[in-house]
C-alpha cells in the first residue's frame with residue numbers, strides 16, 4: 327500500500343479545493359466516530375480519505391473506467407450517475423493506491439447508498455460523509471449529536487432525509503438505501519428499542 331501522506335497529496339492534486347476540504351472533514355469525523363464506537367481508527371481514516379477519490383473525475387471518464395475495470399452498474403446507477411463514484415472509488419483505491427483491505431473497500435463502495443448489511447466501518451464512513459464540519463443543512467446539528475449517541479439511529483435518520491430529498495427531486499431512489507434503512511429499523515424493533523408506533 328502507498329503511504330497515507332502520498333495518497334493525500336495525490337488527492338489534493340486531483341480534487342477541487344472544496345472536495346479536498348470535505349475529504350479532510352470526513353477523515354476527522356470518521357476518526358472521532360471510530361474512536362467513540364470502537365471501530366479501527368486507522369481503517370476509518372483511510373476509508374474516509376479515499377471515499378470520494380473518483381468523484382471529481384469527469385462523468386464520461388468515470389463511465390470509461392467503469393467499463394475498463396469491469397464494474398457492473400445497476401440500472402439506477404446508470405441513470406443516477408452521481409452514484410457511480412462510490413464503486414469506482416473502491417476500484418481506484420485498490421488499483422491506484424494499493425488498498426487491499428476488503429472492509430475499507432466495502433465502506434467506500436457503499437458510502438452513497440448504504441447497504442442492507444452495513445458493518446460498523448460502513449456506518450462510520452456513511453455518517454462522517456453526512457455530518458462532517460463542512461456540511462450545512464437543516465437538522466445537521468441534531469444528526470451530529472445523535473451520531474455520537476446511537477450510530478444506527480443516525481444512519482436511519484440520514485437515510486430518511488436522503489430518501490425524502492430524492493423523492494422531492496423526482497429522482498430515482500436506489501433500493502439499497504431503502505434496504506439499509508429498513509434493516510437497521512427492523513433490528514431496532516427486534517431489540518425493543520422502538521415500538522413501531524412512535525416513528
Ligand SMILES: [Fe+2]
Pocket residue numbers: 377378381411437438
Ligand atoms: Fe461520495
Ligand SMILES: [Fe+2]
Pocket residue numbers: 348352377378455
Ligand atoms: Fe463525500
